[in-house]
Amino acid sequence: MTRTGANRSLPAEPPDVASTQAFRRLRTALSLSSLGRWLSLPALTAVAGVLTRGDDVPARLRAAGLVLALMLLPALLLAPAVGAAASRLDRRLALAVGDGVRFALLVSVPLVHNLVWTFVAALLVACVTPLWEPVVAGSAEAGDERAPSLLRAAYGTAPVAAVLFAVLALIGDAAFGDAHRADLAAYATAVVFLAAAALTATLPGGPADAVPSPLKLLVRGRDAAGLAVAGAALAAGAVTSVALVYANELGGGDAGYGSVLAGLAAGLVAGRFLGPRILGPFSRRRLLGLAAIATPLALLVTALVQNLVVVVVGAAALGLLAGIAWAAAAGAAGFGYARAAALVAALVAAAATPALAGVLGDRRLKVGGASYDLTGVHAALLIVAVVALVLGLAAFRRVDDRRGIPLGADLAAALRGEVYAPPVPERAPAARTERGVFVAFEGGDGAGKTTQARLAAIWLRDHGYDVVTTHEPGATKTGMRLRALLLDRETTGLSSRAETLLYAADRADHAANVIRPAMARGAIVVTDRYVDSSLAYQGYGRGQSVQEIAELNGWATGGLVPDLTVLLELPPDVALARITGTPDRMEAESADFHERVNAGFRALAQADPDRYLVLDASRPQSELSRAIQDRIRAILPDPVPAGTEDVTSTFPAITDV
Numbered sequence: 001m002t003r004t005g006a007n008r009s010l011p012a013e014p015p016d017v018a019s020t021q022a023f024r025r026l027r028t029a030l031s032l033s034s035l036g037r038w039l040s041l042p043a044l045t046a047v048a049g050v051l052t053r054g055d056d057v058p059a060r061l062r063a064a065g066l067v068l069a070l071m072l073l074p075a076l077l078l079a080p081a082v083g084a085a086a087s088r089l090d091r092r093l094a095l096a097v098g099d100g101v102r103f104a105l106l107v108s109v110p111l112v113h114n115l116v117w118t119f120v121a122a123l124l125v126a127c128v129t130p131l132w133e134p135v136v137a138g139s140a141e142a143g144d145e146r147a148p149s150l151l152r153a154a155y156g157t158a159p160v161a162a163v164l165f166a167v168l169a170l171i172g173d174a175a176f177g178d179a180h181r182a183d184l185a186a187y188a189t190a191v192v193f194l195a196a197a198a199l200t201a202t203l204p205g206g207p208a209d210a211v212p213s214p215l216k217l218l219v220r221g222r223d224a225a226g227l228a229v230a231g232a233a234l235a236a237g238a239v240t241s242v243a244l245v246y247a248n249e250l251g252g253g254d255a256g257y258g259s260v261l262a263g264l265a266a267g268l269v270a271g272r273f274l275g276p277r278i279l280g281p282f283s284r285r286r287l288l289g290l291a292a293i294a295t296p297l298a299l300l301v302t303a304l305v306q307n308l309v310v311v312v313v314g315a316a317a318l319g320l321l322a323g324i325a326w327a328a329a330a331g332a333a334g335f336g337y338a339r340a341a342a343l344v345a346a347l348v349a350a351a352a353t354p355a356l357a358g359v360l361g362d363r364r365l366k367v368g369g370a371s372y373d374l375t376g377v378h379a380a381l382l383i384v385a386v387v388a389l390v391l392g393l394a395a396f397r398r399v400d401d402r403r404g405i406p407l408g409a410d411l412a413a414a415l416r417g418e419v420y421a422p423p424v425p426e427r428a429p430a431a432r433t434e435r436g437v438f439v440a441f442e443g444g445d446g447a448g449k450t451t452q453a454r455l456a457a458i459w460l461r462d463h464g465y466d467v468v469t470t471h472e473p474g475a476t477k478t479g480m481r482l483r484a485l486l487l488d489r490e491t492t493g494l495s496s497r498a499e500t501l502l503y504a505a506d507r508a509d510h511a512a513n514v515i516r517p518a519m520a521r522g523a524i525v526v527t528d529r530y531v532d533s534s535l536a537y538q539g540y541g542r543g544q545s546v547q548e549i550a551e552l553n554g555w556a557t558g559g560l561v562p563d564l565t566v567l568l569e570l571p572p573d574v575a576l577a578r579i580t581g582t583p584d585r586m587e588a589e590s591a592d593f594h595e596r597v598n599a600g601f602r603a604l605a606q607a608d609p610d611r612y613l614v615l616d617a618s619r620p621q622s623e624l625s626r627a628i629q630d631r632i633r634a635i636l637p638d639p640v641p642a643g644t645e646d647v648t649s650t651f652p653a654i655t656d657v
């Protein structure tokens, strides 16, 4: 993922008092500038609405849609050019001048009172937005700890702006009459930009940063998460583009338009910042797919029920779901990528929905005895909802990483704060002909398996046993090649089924060439991972059928099941923090994935308690070794009581039986 210079420069400052104060000033300046940015959309749309108030509905729709499209366009197409031009300037100067120019533009719009100038001003106002991009998107991409605070400043102001606009529209209508009812909102927006410029001028200087091209991010990122967020953004963009005319048709006036935007923006912000937290451990990708399907359904309600209150509530629900989709997509595929996909879709919606509404026109439908007025706006929203629904359904199939796991049970478990683990299939071990003992160590990455497997082997060898230590994947020549393939991060796009088969192929080779021969001669085999890793990672983690993976591996190993499986349990964040070096392909999986893997191991252990020794892997290594030794001792063919060992300091070797 592209990281801009700002990602590194701004957040990396030491958290001393001076930089904390500078950061607060920057955040306040960003809040003001964002407030102006969000306020300028309804303000300029409302001016365009006033200037086209004598025209027919299609012309009014086109004007409102064009303002929205012009305000989205620069962020998508002109961002790198604006960034490059600004990089020759000082950052403080570029931002302060930018907001100063926006002040002048917003003052000029009511004074000039001309539709074409309103469009030009909308485009120029939006051209300044990319200057703030490295501060907001850059911090989010870099995972900077201050990013949530900056994101809240940038997007949390959207509902405030919409409510403020609704109030200004009410006052403007009462005080200035029909021809100038939108002027007050434009002047108020200008004042906000002036305040932002004044505050920005006090920020520390420094070189302005490059702005990554959203289109490049989109092409490079290519992930089904983009499709999901695009469907949701299409629905949100469609409502926004027709909201002014729609609210006026429903008798709400400009204040009604402000209320629809306030509902939408409040929902978006709530969904973006709170949504994923509500369902805690629920898979983010599954959540993304669900939100992508539910958002167009909210649009359907908004389009069908012709009542302003329902439209405001519908817009809020739509915003909430779209916000959840955005947050989940940003988590899955990166902030810049999700934002670029949303921008493209919103731009398409802004251009297409008003045009479609104009072409379709109003008609009266007769269903039985009842009649229903289907305006062009309703028909266009319905068509967009259907298109977005198709995108959502297609995206769900691709992003869902819990396929085969029932949705209801998965949701119910998430509401209880748990990860749903499907029931473990019965596995009857095949009759064994080998004489040795087979011990497996299992657990998440970094839990301490290798360490404990090694200590157990040393202890057993110290006592005279023939011990073979081994591991998966990669214990054989072929296995080493498979391991390289499986864990290399360059291995992209590997399907889950292929992954399962490759691990099973490694295991078949491992069982046939290492484990079984060693056991045939009576050795104790200690393996670092075995079948349960596939059940946990590919089954519970990837969401494939645990039953089918158990059957596949039963076939691959000839039904060879360990005599004892030691499960080392540790929360993934703690376990992964123990690992040094670059994470491999599996370690680099999401936190959700590792949570599901851990839940899977737990479910496997609960289903077969006699075979498992489950240990809290946060305990000291020596304590864990002792507990493991006690349990291994009990399954050795000729066990002796621990007390005997303590007295004699010796341990009998296994002899041929």
Ligand SMILES: Nc1ncnc2c1ncn2[C@@H]1O[C@H](COP(=O)(O)OP(=O)(O)OP(=O)(O)O)[C@@H](O)[C@H]1O
Pocket: 443, 444, 445, 446, 447, 448, 449, 450, 451, 452, 578, 579, 617, 618, 619, 620, 621, 624
């Ligand atoms: N009980 C423990 N407490 C603290 N640190 C531990 C403990 N056991 C192992 N470690 C440390 O954690 C790191 C990971 O341990 P280890 O390699 O044994 O884990 P692992 O489960 O085999 O990891 P992987 O799945 O990546 O192979 C090592 O640096 C090790 O020294």
Ligand SMILES: Cc1cn([C@H]2C[C@H](O)[C@@H](COP(=O)(O)O)O2)c(=O)[nH]c1=O
Pocket: 445, 471, 472, 473, 487, 503, 529, 530, 531, 533, 534, 535, 537, 538, 586, 587
């Ligand atoms: C056997 C097996 C392993 N995995 C995963 C688990 C780990 O992330 C890696 C192996 O790395 P390690 O450092 O050797 O522990 O592969 C899996 O997904 N499925 C399996 O069957």
